[in-house]
Amino acid sequence: xxxxxxxxDKSVAFITxxxxxxxxxxxxxxxxxxFEWFPLPPISLALLFALWQRELRPGHIALLGLCWGLGCFLxxxxxxxxxxxxxxxxxxxxxxxxxxxxxxxxxLFPALAGYAYGRLRSGAATxxxxxxxxxxxxxxxxxRGWIFTGFPWLALGxxxxxxxxxxxxxxxxxxxxxxxxxxxxxxxxxxAWRRPGPWxxxxxxxxxxGLLHGVAWTEPYGPPLTVSLLQGNVPQVLxxxxxxxNLSIDGYVRLARQHPAQLVVLPETAxxxxxxxxxxxxxxxxxxxxxxxxxxxxxIRNGGYLNGAVAVAxxxxxxxxxKHHLVPFGEYIPPGFSWFFELVRIPxxxxxAGPAQQQPMEIGGQRVMPNICYExxxxxxxxxxxxxxxxxxxxxxxAWFGDSWAQPQHLQISRLRALETxxxxxxxxxxxxxxxxxxxxxxxxxxxxxxxxxxxxTAQGRQGSTPYVRWGNGAVLLLxxxxxxxxxxxxxxxxxx
Numbered sequence: 001x002x003x004x005x006x007x008x009d010k011s012v013a014f015i016t017x018x019x020x021x022x023x024x025x026x027x028x029x030x031x032x033x034x035f036e037w038f039p040l041p042p043i044s045l046a047l048l049f050a051l052w053q054r055e056l057r058p059g060h061i062a063l064l065g066l067c068w069g070l071g072c073f074l075x076x077x078x079x080x081x082x083x084x085x086x087x088x089x090x091x092x093x094x095x096x097x098x099x100x101x102x103x104x105x106x107x108l109f110p111a112l113a114g115y116a117y118g119r120l121r122s123g124a125a126t127x128x129x130x131x132x133x134x135x136x137x138x139x140x141x142x143x144r145g146w147i148f149t150g151f152p153w154l155a156l157g158x159x160x161x162x163x164x165x166x167x168x169x170x171x172x173x174x175x176x177x178x179x180x181x182x183x184x185x186x187x188x189x190x191x192a193w194r195r196p197g198p199w200x201x202x203x204x205x206x207x208x209x210g211l212l213h214g215v216a217w218t219e220p221y222g223p224p225l226t227v228s229l230l231q232g233n234v235p236q237v238l239x240x241x242x243x244x245x246n247l248s249i250d251g252y253v254r255l256a257r258q259h260p261a262q263l264v265v266l267p268e269t270a271x272x273x274x275x276x277x278x279x280x281x282x283x284x285x286x287x288x289x290x291x292x293x294x295x296x297x298x299x300i301r302n303g304g305y306l307n308g309a310v311a312v313a314x315x316x317x318x319x320x321x322x323k324h325h326l327v328p329f330g331e332y333i334p335p336g337f338s339w340f341f342e343l344v345r346i347p348x349x350x351x352x353a354g355p356a357q358q359q360p361m362e363i364g365g366q367r368v369m370p371n372i373c374y375e376x377x378x379x380x381x382x383x384x385x386x387x388x389x390x391x392x393x394x395x396x397x398x399a400w401f402g403d404s405w406a407q408p409q410h411l412q413i414s415r416l417r418a419l420e421t422x423x424x425x426x427x428x429x430x431x432x433x434x435x436x437x438x439x440x441x442x443x444x445x446x447x448x449x450x451x452x453x454x455x456x457x458t459a460q461g462r463q464g465s466t467p468y469v470r471w472g473n474g475a476v477l478l479l480x481x482x483x484x485x486x487x488x489x490x491x492x493x494x495x496x497x
Contacts, residue, residue, distance in 0.1 A: 014060065017051050021064045024048050025071025025110075031159035032076065033408035038164040041156050042186045044068075048110075049133055049190035053125055058118030065114030069107025076154045077103065079404035083330075087236050087400050106144065106151065113140035120488050125191040132487025134184035138480035141179050142473065145378070149328060152377050153409070156182050161415045162441050166205065168212030170419035170441070171466035174379050177476040180483070181205055218422030218439060218464035221390045222365040225459050228261035229428040229436070232270060233452040236399040239430075240272050248272060251452060253285045259454035260288045262364040265428040268295035268307070268372055268397040275299075275310050275318070283312055291363050293370065295395040295428075297351075298322070304352040307331060309370035309395055311361045319361050322354025323372040325381060330400075356381070360389040366461040368393055374410070376417050376425070379468070383421060386469045390461030392417065392425045399431040407432045407449050415441045420468045424459050 028044035030037050048068050052061045080102055085095035113136040120136075121129055145152030157175035159182075160166040166178050173180070185205060188198035232251045238244045248271050256264050264286060271278055275296040286292050291313045298308040298320055307323040326332045331351045360367035369389035373396045376382060382392065394414055398407050411433045418425040419441035427435045432449025436457040447453045467475075 017055075018063060018067045021048055021051060021067040022071040025068035025073075026075040028068075028072050028156075028159075029075040029154070031156075032154060032405075033412040034405060036159075036161070036412070038159050038161075038166075041159045042182050042189075045137075045156070045183060045186035046189040046193075049187050052114055052117060052133075053129070053191060055118070058115045061118040062111040062115035066104075066107045066111035069110040070103055072110075072154060073103035073106040074100070076405070076409070077106070079401040079406040082402040082404055083400040086402055109140040109144040110137075112143075113137050120484070122488070127188075127197070128487045129191055130184060130187035130487070131483040133187035133190075134180055135480045135483030135487060137183040138176060138180035138476060139484065142176055142477060142480065145176070149325070150378065153374075153413075155179055158409075158413055158416055161412055161419070162213070165207075165209035165213070167416075167419060167441060168209035168215075170416055171215070171217045171422060171468055172212065173476050173479075174420050174468045174473060175416050176473055177468075177479070180476055180480055184483075213440070217466040218462040221461045221463035225263060225364040225366050225391070225461065226261040227263045227265060227426055227436075227457055227459050228256070228259040229265050229426060229434050229447075229455040229457070230255045230259070230270070231267070231429060231432065231434040231447050231451070231453050231455070233431050233450060234399075236431075239399070245272065249282055253282065255452070255454045256286045256288060259456050260290065261456055262290040263368070264288060264290060264292050265393065265395070265426070266292070266294045267428040267430045267434075268395045269297060270295050270430065273297075274305065275308065287312055287314070293361075293363070293368070293393065293395075295372065295397075300352060302352075304350075306354055307351045307372055308354075309372060309393075311363065311368075313363075321358055321361070321370040321372075323351070323375060324354045324356050324358070325375045325378060326351055326353050327374060357384055360385055366391045366459070370395060373397065376410075376414050379417060379420050380472045382417055383469045383472055386421055386423070387463060387465045390423065390463055391459055392421065392423050394425060394427045396427065396429045397431075398429060403450060411435055411437075411443070411446070415443065420466065422464060422466045422469075423462050426457070426459060 024044045024047050028041045031041035051064050055061045078099055081095050081099040084090040085092055116136050141155045157178035160178050169178050185202050188201050192198055230252055234248050252266055275298045294310050296308055296310050298306045309321040311319040328334050333350050360369040367388055367390045369385040370393050376394050414425045414427055415437050418437045418439055422439050424439055425437040433446055434455050435446035436444045438444050439462050445455055445457055447455050
Protein backbone atom coordinates (compact mmCIF):
# COMPACT_ATOMS: atom_id res chain seq x y z
CA UNK A 1 0.00 0.00 0.00
CA UNK A 2 1.60 3.33 -1.01
CA UNK A 3 2.51 5.70 1.76
CA UNK A 4 0.21 8.76 2.05
CA UNK A 5 1.69 11.96 0.69
CA UNK A 6 1.91 13.55 4.13
CA UNK A 7 3.76 10.47 5.40
CA UNK A 8 6.21 10.58 2.50
CA ASP A 9 6.82 14.28 3.11
CA LYS A 10 7.54 13.62 6.77
CA SER A 11 9.93 10.82 5.90
CA VAL A 12 11.78 12.97 3.38
CA ALA A 13 11.97 15.80 5.91
CA PHE A 14 13.35 13.48 8.59
CA ILE A 15 15.95 11.98 6.25
CA THR A 16 16.95 15.53 5.32
CA UNK A 17 17.31 16.36 9.00
CA UNK A 18 19.53 13.30 9.49
CA UNK A 19 21.82 14.57 6.72
CA UNK A 20 21.81 18.04 8.29
CA UNK A 21 22.74 16.55 11.67
CA UNK A 22 25.62 14.63 10.06
CA UNK A 23 26.88 17.85 8.43
CA UNK A 24 26.59 19.73 11.72
CA UNK A 25 28.70 17.11 13.46
CA UNK A 26 31.33 17.25 10.74
CA UNK A 27 31.34 21.05 10.97
CA UNK A 28 31.97 20.94 14.73
CA UNK A 29 35.34 19.28 14.05
CA UNK A 30 36.63 22.59 12.74
CA UNK A 31 36.29 24.00 16.24
CA UNK A 32 39.19 21.79 17.31
CA UNK A 33 42.87 21.97 16.36
CA UNK A 34 44.38 22.54 13.88
CA PHE A 35 41.62 25.02 12.95
CA GLU A 36 40.42 26.12 16.42
CA TRP A 37 37.36 28.02 15.20
CA PHE A 38 35.98 27.78 18.72
CA PRO A 39 32.54 29.36 18.03
CA LEU A 40 31.63 26.48 15.68
CA PRO A 41 30.95 23.72 18.27
CA PRO A 42 28.36 25.74 20.24
CA ILE A 43 26.70 26.81 16.98
CA SER A 44 26.68 23.21 15.75
CA LEU A 45 25.22 21.99 19.04
CA ALA A 46 22.57 24.73 19.11
CA LEU A 47 21.36 23.70 15.66
CA LEU A 48 21.33 20.03 16.67
CA PHE A 49 19.29 20.90 19.75
CA ALA A 50 16.88 22.85 17.54
CA LEU A 51 16.38 19.68 15.46
CA TRP A 52 15.81 17.69 18.64
CA GLN A 53 13.20 20.15 19.82
CA ARG A 54 11.15 19.70 16.64
CA GLU A 55 11.00 15.92 17.03
CA LEU A 56 8.55 14.21 19.35
CA ARG A 57 9.75 10.61 19.20
CA PRO A 58 12.75 9.75 21.41
CA GLY A 59 13.96 7.25 18.81
CA HIS A 60 14.05 9.94 16.12
CA ILE A 61 15.93 12.29 18.43
CA ALA A 62 18.45 9.52 19.13
CA LEU A 63 18.96 8.96 15.39
CA LEU A 64 19.68 12.67 14.94
CA GLY A 65 22.23 12.49 17.74
CA LEU A 66 23.76 9.39 16.17
CA CYS A 67 24.15 11.14 12.82
CA TRP A 68 25.69 14.19 14.49
CA GLY A 69 28.15 11.89 16.26
CA LEU A 70 29.01 10.04 13.06
CA GLY A 71 29.80 13.30 11.32
CA CYS A 72 31.91 14.50 14.23
CA PHE A 73 33.89 11.33 14.89
CA LEU A 74 34.34 10.21 11.30
CA UNK A 75 35.71 13.66 10.55
CA UNK A 76 37.68 14.11 13.77
CA UNK A 77 39.21 10.72 14.63
CA UNK A 78 39.44 9.01 11.26
CA UNK A 79 43.21 8.99 11.81
CA UNK A 80 42.71 5.61 13.52
CA UNK A 81 42.54 4.27 9.96
CA UNK A 82 46.15 5.39 9.47
CA UNK A 83 47.32 3.48 12.54
CA UNK A 84 45.57 0.28 11.48
CA UNK A 85 46.23 0.33 7.73
CA UNK A 86 49.20 2.56 6.91
CA UNK A 87 51.25 1.63 9.98
CA UNK A 88 49.63 -1.53 11.33
CA UNK A 89 49.27 -3.24 7.95
CA UNK A 90 45.58 -4.15 8.27
CA UNK A 91 43.83 -4.66 4.93
CA UNK A 92 42.20 -1.43 3.73
CA UNK A 93 38.58 -2.70 3.73
CA UNK A 94 38.95 -4.09 7.25
CA UNK A 95 40.61 -0.88 8.48
CA UNK A 96 37.84 1.21 6.93
CA UNK A 97 35.18 -0.99 8.54
CA UNK A 98 36.94 -0.81 11.91
CA UNK A 99 37.15 2.99 11.65
CA UNK A 100 33.46 3.25 10.82
CA UNK A 101 32.58 0.92 13.70
CA UNK A 102 34.73 2.93 16.10
CA UNK A 103 33.05 6.19 15.06
CA UNK A 104 29.61 4.57 15.34
CA UNK A 105 30.32 3.41 18.91
CA UNK A 106 31.42 6.93 19.88
CA UNK A 107 28.30 8.34 18.19
CA LEU A 108 26.11 6.28 20.54
CA PHE A 109 26.79 8.78 23.32
CA PRO A 110 25.18 11.85 21.70
CA ALA A 111 22.43 9.46 20.58
CA LEU A 112 21.95 8.39 24.20
CA ALA A 113 21.75 12.02 25.32
CA GLY A 114 19.12 12.67 22.65
CA TYR A 115 17.05 9.64 23.57
CA ALA A 116 17.10 10.58 27.26
CA TYR A 117 16.03 14.12 26.37
CA GLY A 118 13.09 12.81 24.37
CA ARG A 119 12.01 10.61 27.26
CA LEU A 120 12.48 13.12 30.08
CA ARG A 121 11.35 16.45 28.66
CA SER A 122 7.87 17.72 29.45
CA GLY A 123 5.84 20.81 28.73
CA ALA A 124 6.81 23.69 26.48
CA ALA A 125 10.40 24.63 25.64
CA THR A 126 11.62 26.71 28.57
CA UNK A 127 14.70 27.24 30.66
CA UNK A 128 14.05 23.79 32.12
CA UNK A 129 14.61 22.23 28.71
CA UNK A 130 17.91 24.07 28.38
CA UNK A 131 19.07 22.71 31.73
CA UNK A 132 17.95 19.22 30.77
CA UNK A 133 19.79 19.31 27.45
CA UNK A 134 23.00 20.65 28.97
CA UNK A 135 22.97 18.19 31.86
CA UNK A 136 22.33 15.18 29.64
CA UNK A 137 25.02 16.21 27.17
CA UNK A 138 27.58 16.59 29.96
CA UNK A 139 26.62 13.23 31.47
CA UNK A 140 26.99 11.54 28.08
CA UNK A 141 30.49 13.01 27.67
CA UNK A 142 31.47 11.97 31.18
CA UNK A 143 30.23 8.46 30.42
CA ARG A 144 32.21 8.33 27.18
CA GLY A 145 35.32 9.34 29.11
CA TRP A 146 34.86 6.53 31.63
CA ILE A 147 33.19 3.42 30.19
CA PHE A 148 35.49 0.72 28.75
CA THR A 149 38.48 2.73 30.11
CA GLY A 150 37.20 5.86 28.32
CA PHE A 151 37.86 7.77 25.13
CA PRO A 152 37.12 11.48 25.70
CA TRP A 153 38.82 12.65 22.48
CA LEU A 154 36.81 15.52 20.90
CA ALA A 155 34.85 16.22 24.08
CA LEU A 156 33.50 19.68 23.32
CA GLY A 157 35.42 21.38 26.14
CA UNK A 158 38.69 20.73 24.31
CA UNK A 159 37.59 23.09 21.55
CA UNK A 160 37.56 26.04 23.94
CA UNK A 161 41.27 26.56 24.61
CA UNK A 162 42.51 30.18 24.50
CA UNK A 163 41.52 32.53 22.96
CA UNK A 164 38.05 31.22 23.81
CA UNK A 165 36.78 33.07 26.90
CA UNK A 166 35.28 29.81 28.17
CA UNK A 167 38.85 28.58 28.78
CA UNK A 168 38.79 30.62 31.98
CA UNK A 169 36.52 28.03 33.57
CA UNK A 170 39.04 25.19 33.14
CA UNK A 171 40.74 25.69 36.55
CA UNK A 172 37.30 25.52 38.21
CA UNK A 173 35.38 22.80 36.39
CA UNK A 174 37.84 21.24 33.95
CA UNK A 175 37.17 20.30 30.36
CA UNK A 176 33.86 18.56 31.06
CA UNK A 177 32.67 21.63 32.94
CA UNK A 178 33.44 23.80 29.92
CA UNK A 179 31.45 21.32 27.84
CA UNK A 180 28.52 21.66 30.24
CA UNK A 181 28.56 25.47 29.97
CA UNK A 182 28.91 25.27 26.19
CA UNK A 183 25.92 22.93 25.98
CA UNK A 184 23.89 25.23 28.25
CA UNK A 185 24.50 28.21 25.98
CA UNK A 186 23.75 26.11 22.88
CA UNK A 187 20.50 24.87 24.40
CA UNK A 188 19.39 28.36 25.41
CA UNK A 189 20.07 29.67 21.93
CA UNK A 190 18.26 26.76 20.31
CA UNK A 191 15.15 27.09 22.46
CA ALA A 192 14.74 30.85 22.77
CA TRP A 193 17.22 32.63 20.55
CA ARG A 194 14.82 35.51 19.86
CA ARG A 195 14.56 36.36 23.54
CA PRO A 196 17.15 38.36 25.51
CA GLY A 197 17.75 35.63 28.11
CA PRO A 198 20.07 33.39 26.08
CA TRP A 199 22.14 36.33 24.90
CA UNK A 200 22.48 37.63 28.44
CA UNK A 201 23.57 34.16 29.56
CA UNK A 202 26.12 34.00 26.77
CA UNK A 203 27.47 37.47 27.60
CA UNK A 204 27.70 36.62 31.31
CA UNK A 205 29.56 33.36 30.69
CA UNK A 206 31.99 34.97 28.26
CA UNK A 207 32.65 37.89 30.61
CA UNK A 208 33.06 35.55 33.58
CA UNK A 209 35.48 33.35 31.67
CA GLY A 210 37.53 36.36 30.62
CA LEU A 211 37.78 37.55 34.22
CA LEU A 212 38.68 34.10 35.50
CA HIS A 213 41.43 33.72 32.93
CA GLY A 214 43.27 36.55 34.67
CA VAL A 215 43.30 34.75 38.04
CA ALA A 216 46.65 33.27 39.10
CA TRP A 217 45.58 30.04 40.78
CA THR A 218 49.15 28.84 41.37
CA GLU A 219 52.49 30.46 42.11
CA PRO A 220 56.10 29.88 40.99
CA TYR A 221 58.07 27.17 42.75
CA GLY A 222 61.82 26.66 42.91
CA PRO A 223 64.45 27.62 40.36
CA PRO A 224 63.65 27.51 36.65
CA LEU A 225 64.71 24.32 34.90
CA THR A 226 66.29 24.21 31.45
CA VAL A 227 64.80 21.34 29.46
CA SER A 228 65.75 20.01 26.05
CA LEU A 229 62.85 18.19 24.36
CA LEU A 230 64.12 15.96 21.56
CA GLN A 231 62.12 15.05 18.47
CA GLY A 232 63.93 12.34 16.49
CA ASN A 233 61.39 12.10 13.64
CA VAL A 234 62.20 8.46 12.94
CA PRO A 235 59.55 7.04 10.56
CA GLN A 236 57.39 4.44 12.25
CA VAL A 237 57.96 1.97 9.42
CA LEU A 238 61.71 2.09 10.09
CA UNK A 239 61.73 2.45 13.85
CA UNK A 240 60.99 -1.20 14.64
CA UNK A 241 63.34 -2.62 12.00
CA UNK A 242 66.33 -4.07 13.95
CA UNK A 243 68.63 -3.15 11.08
CA UNK A 244 67.65 0.50 11.51
CA UNK A 245 68.33 0.68 15.26
CA ASN A 246 71.26 3.05 14.85
CA LEU A 247 68.97 5.48 13.04
CA SER A 248 67.26 6.12 16.37
CA ILE A 249 70.32 5.92 18.62
CA ASP A 250 72.61 8.08 16.50
CA GLY A 251 69.92 10.67 15.85
CA TYR A 252 69.01 11.16 19.48
CA VAL A 253 72.62 11.14 20.69
CA ARG A 254 73.45 13.84 18.15
CA LEU A 255 70.51 15.98 19.23
CA ALA A 256 71.39 15.56 22.92
CA ARG A 257 75.01 16.63 22.33
CA GLN A 258 73.95 19.65 20.31
CA HIS A 259 71.28 20.75 22.82
CA PRO A 260 72.48 20.13 26.40
CA ALA A 261 70.25 21.10 29.32
CA GLN A 262 69.60 20.33 32.97
CA LEU A 263 67.04 17.81 31.78
CA VAL A 264 67.11 16.07 28.40
CA VAL A 265 63.83 14.39 27.45
CA LEU A 266 63.31 11.66 24.85
CA PRO A 267 59.74 10.77 23.83
CA GLU A 268 57.77 7.56 24.27
CA THR A 269 59.74 4.46 23.14
CA ALA A 270 62.25 6.76 21.45
CA UNK A 271 64.83 3.96 21.24
CA UNK A 272 63.17 0.63 20.29
CA UNK A 273 64.90 -1.43 22.97
CA UNK A 274 64.01 -2.42 26.50
CA UNK A 275 65.64 0.02 28.90
CA UNK A 276 67.90 -2.73 30.23
CA UNK A 277 69.22 -3.33 26.71
CA UNK A 278 70.31 0.26 26.04
CA UNK A 279 74.13 0.45 26.37
CA UNK A 280 75.38 2.50 29.34
CA UNK A 281 77.54 4.65 27.07
CA UNK A 282 74.46 5.61 25.06
CA UNK A 283 72.63 6.67 28.22
CA UNK A 284 75.66 8.73 29.31
CA UNK A 285 75.83 10.41 25.90
CA UNK A 286 72.14 11.24 26.04
CA UNK A 287 72.32 12.54 29.59
CA UNK A 288 75.36 14.76 29.08
CA UNK A 289 75.97 16.80 32.21
CA UNK A 290 72.37 16.85 33.37
CA UNK A 291 69.55 14.40 33.94
CA UNK A 292 67.80 12.26 31.37
CA UNK A 293 64.13 11.32 31.10
CA UNK A 294 63.67 8.59 28.54
CA UNK A 295 60.49 7.00 27.25
CA UNK A 296 61.22 3.28 27.16
CA UNK A 297 59.72 -0.17 27.66
CA UNK A 298 60.89 -1.69 30.96
CA UNK A 299 60.90 -5.39 31.85
CA ILE A 300 59.45 -6.39 35.22
CA ARG A 301 59.96 -9.46 37.40
CA ASN A 302 56.85 -11.38 36.40
CA GLY A 303 58.00 -11.52 32.78
CA GLY A 304 55.83 -8.66 31.58
CA TYR A 305 56.86 -5.15 30.64
CA LEU A 306 55.85 -1.57 31.29
CA ASN A 307 55.52 1.43 29.03
CA GLY A 308 57.71 3.66 31.14
CA ALA A 309 59.46 6.97 31.56
CA VAL A 310 62.87 6.36 33.12
CA ALA A 311 64.85 9.10 34.85
CA VAL A 312 68.64 8.66 34.75
CA ALA A 313 70.96 10.80 36.86
CA UNK A 314 74.62 10.48 37.82
CA UNK A 315 75.18 8.39 40.93
CA UNK A 316 71.51 7.42 41.31
CA UNK A 317 69.57 4.30 40.40
CA UNK A 318 67.05 4.75 37.56
CA UNK A 319 63.60 5.96 38.61
CA UNK A 320 60.64 4.67 36.65
CA UNK A 321 57.21 6.08 35.98
CA UNK A 322 54.98 3.27 34.66
CA LYS A 323 52.08 4.17 32.40
CA HIS A 324 48.83 3.43 34.20
CA HIS A 325 46.12 4.15 31.62
CA LEU A 326 46.86 1.79 28.76
CA VAL A 327 45.36 2.03 25.28
CA PRO A 328 43.01 -0.86 24.38
CA PHE A 329 44.18 -2.65 21.22
CA GLY A 330 47.35 -0.57 21.22
CA GLU A 331 48.95 -1.53 24.54
CA TYR A 332 46.94 -4.43 25.83
CA ILE A 333 44.60 -7.07 24.48
CA PRO A 334 41.00 -6.80 25.72
CA PRO A 335 39.48 -10.20 26.56
CA GLY A 336 38.28 -11.98 23.44
CA PHE A 337 40.18 -9.81 20.98
CA SER A 338 43.46 -11.71 20.51
CA TRP A 339 42.47 -12.19 16.85
CA PHE A 340 42.89 -8.43 16.33
CA PHE A 341 46.67 -8.67 16.67
CA GLU A 342 46.81 -11.25 13.93
CA LEU A 343 45.58 -8.54 11.55
CA VAL A 344 48.00 -5.75 12.52
CA ARG A 345 51.71 -5.39 13.19
CA ILE A 346 51.88 -3.56 16.53
CA PRO A 347 55.00 -4.35 18.60
CA UNK A 348 54.88 -4.60 22.40
CA UNK A 349 51.10 -4.68 22.39
CA UNK A 350 50.45 -6.26 25.80
CA UNK A 351 51.89 -4.01 28.50
CA UNK A 352 51.30 -4.25 32.23
CA ALA A 353 49.64 -1.20 33.78
CA GLY A 354 51.52 0.74 36.43
CA PRO A 355 49.96 1.79 39.76
CA ALA A 356 47.36 4.55 39.73
CA GLN A 357 49.21 6.61 42.34
CA GLN A 358 52.88 7.42 41.62
CA GLN A 359 55.20 10.07 43.00
CA PRO A 360 56.77 12.92 41.03
CA MET A 361 60.47 12.79 40.25
CA GLU A 362 62.83 15.29 41.91
CA ILE A 363 64.81 16.80 39.04
CA GLY A 364 66.74 20.09 39.13
CA GLY A 365 64.80 21.48 42.06
CA GLN A 366 61.43 20.68 40.48
CA ARG A 367 59.01 17.83 41.09
CA VAL A 368 58.41 16.50 37.58
CA MET A 369 55.42 14.26 36.88
CA PRO A 370 55.51 12.38 33.57
CA ASN A 371 52.50 11.09 31.72
CA ILE A 372 52.66 8.98 28.59
CA CYS A 373 50.79 9.52 25.34
CA TYR A 374 47.03 9.70 25.71
CA GLU A 375 47.12 9.57 29.52
CA UNK A 376 46.76 13.33 29.39
CA UNK A 377 43.23 12.91 28.00
CA UNK A 378 42.14 12.13 31.56
CA UNK A 379 42.30 15.21 33.73
CA UNK A 380 40.96 13.30 36.73
CA UNK A 381 44.03 11.05 36.54
CA UNK A 382 46.58 13.81 35.95
CA UNK A 383 45.56 15.55 39.20
CA UNK A 384 46.42 12.46 41.26
CA UNK A 385 50.01 13.71 41.44
CA UNK A 386 48.93 17.19 42.56
CA UNK A 387 49.54 19.43 44.33
CA UNK A 388 52.93 17.76 44.90
CA UNK A 389 54.04 17.90 41.25
CA UNK A 390 55.27 21.29 40.03
CA UNK A 391 55.85 20.46 36.35
CA UNK A 392 53.97 18.12 33.98
CA UNK A 393 55.71 16.33 31.13
CA UNK A 394 54.01 14.33 28.39
CA UNK A 395 55.97 11.76 26.36
CA UNK A 396 54.12 10.69 23.21
CA UNK A 397 54.50 8.76 20.00
CA UNK A 398 51.78 9.91 17.61
CA ALA A 399 53.79 8.64 14.65
CA TRP A 400 51.22 5.82 14.67
CA PHE A 401 48.74 8.30 13.15
CA GLY A 402 50.86 9.71 10.35
CA ASP A 403 50.43 13.25 9.06
CA SER A 404 46.93 13.72 10.46
CA TRP A 405 44.97 15.94 12.81
CA ALA A 406 45.88 13.67 15.73
CA GLN A 407 49.04 15.68 16.49
CA PRO A 408 47.49 19.17 16.80
CA GLN A 409 44.42 17.74 18.53
CA HIS A 410 46.64 16.10 21.14
CA LEU A 411 48.54 19.34 21.67
CA GLN A 412 45.22 21.11 22.29
CA ILE A 413 44.29 18.48 24.88
CA SER A 414 47.58 19.11 26.71
CA ARG A 415 46.80 22.82 26.75
CA LEU A 416 43.61 22.17 28.67
CA ARG A 417 45.48 20.00 31.19
CA ALA A 418 47.86 22.91 31.82
CA LEU A 419 44.90 25.24 32.42
CA GLU A 420 43.13 22.81 34.74
CA THR A 421 46.17 22.24 36.92
CA UNK A 422 47.85 25.64 36.80
CA UNK A 423 51.07 23.86 35.77
CA UNK A 424 53.31 24.10 32.71
CA UNK A 425 53.01 21.09 30.43
CA UNK A 426 56.02 20.10 28.33
CA UNK A 427 55.62 17.64 25.44
CA UNK A 428 58.32 15.48 23.84
CA UNK A 429 57.14 13.52 20.80
CA UNK A 430 58.70 11.36 18.10
CA UNK A 431 57.25 13.22 15.12
CA UNK A 432 55.22 16.11 16.60
CA UNK A 433 54.00 18.18 18.17
CA UNK A 434 56.86 18.77 20.61
CA UNK A 435 55.96 21.90 22.57
CA UNK A 436 56.11 23.95 25.75
CA UNK A 437 52.79 25.06 27.24
CA UNK A 438 52.49 27.63 30.01
CA UNK A 439 50.20 27.40 33.02
CA UNK A 440 47.86 29.76 31.14
CA UNK A 441 47.34 27.19 28.39
CA UNK A 442 49.29 29.16 25.81
CA UNK A 443 51.89 27.44 23.62
CA UNK A 444 55.15 29.32 24.16
CA UNK A 445 57.24 27.26 21.72
CA UNK A 446 56.66 24.35 19.35
CA UNK A 447 58.73 22.38 16.86
CA UNK A 448 57.48 21.80 13.31
CA UNK A 449 55.90 18.38 12.93
CA UNK A 450 57.77 15.71 10.96
CA UNK A 451 61.13 17.43 11.35
CA UNK A 452 64.09 16.37 13.46
CA UNK A 453 65.02 18.89 16.11
CA UNK A 454 65.25 19.88 19.74
CA UNK A 455 63.23 22.41 21.69
CA UNK A 456 65.24 23.90 24.55
CA UNK A 457 63.12 25.87 27.00
CA THR A 458 63.30 27.26 30.51
CA ALA A 459 60.42 25.86 32.55
CA GLN A 460 59.24 27.49 35.75
CA GLY A 461 57.47 25.03 38.01
CA ARG A 462 54.39 26.10 39.95
CA GLN A 463 52.77 25.08 43.22
CA GLY A 464 49.29 25.34 44.66
CA SER A 465 45.89 23.89 43.82
CA THR A 466 43.23 25.06 41.44
CA PRO A 467 39.62 24.26 42.37
CA TYR A 468 39.68 21.52 39.73
CA VAL A 469 42.70 19.91 41.41
CA ARG A 470 40.65 19.75 44.63
CA TRP A 471 37.31 18.67 43.15
CA GLY A 472 38.23 16.80 39.99
CA ASN A 473 35.22 15.87 37.87
CA GLY A 474 33.02 15.52 40.94
CA ALA A 475 31.83 19.13 40.73
CA VAL A 476 30.71 18.94 37.10
CA LEU A 477 29.07 15.56 37.70
CA LEU A 478 26.99 17.06 40.51
CA LEU A 479 26.13 20.13 38.40
CA UNK A 480 25.09 17.95 35.46
CA UNK A 481 22.87 15.76 37.67
CA UNK A 482 21.34 18.87 39.25
CA UNK A 483 20.66 20.34 35.81
CA UNK A 484 18.85 17.15 34.78
CA UNK A 485 16.77 17.08 37.97
CA UNK A 486 15.78 20.73 37.62
CA UNK A 487 15.24 20.38 33.90
CA UNK A 488 12.95 17.39 34.11
CA UNK A 489 10.37 19.40 36.03
CA UNK A 490 6.73 18.38 36.45
CA UNK A 491 5.09 19.68 33.33
CA UNK A 492 2.75 17.56 31.21
CA UNK A 493 4.55 14.88 29.19
CA UNK A 494 4.78 15.48 25.44
CA UNK A 495 3.11 12.84 23.36
CA UNK A 496 4.69 11.21 20.32
CA UNK A 497 2.85 11.81 17.07
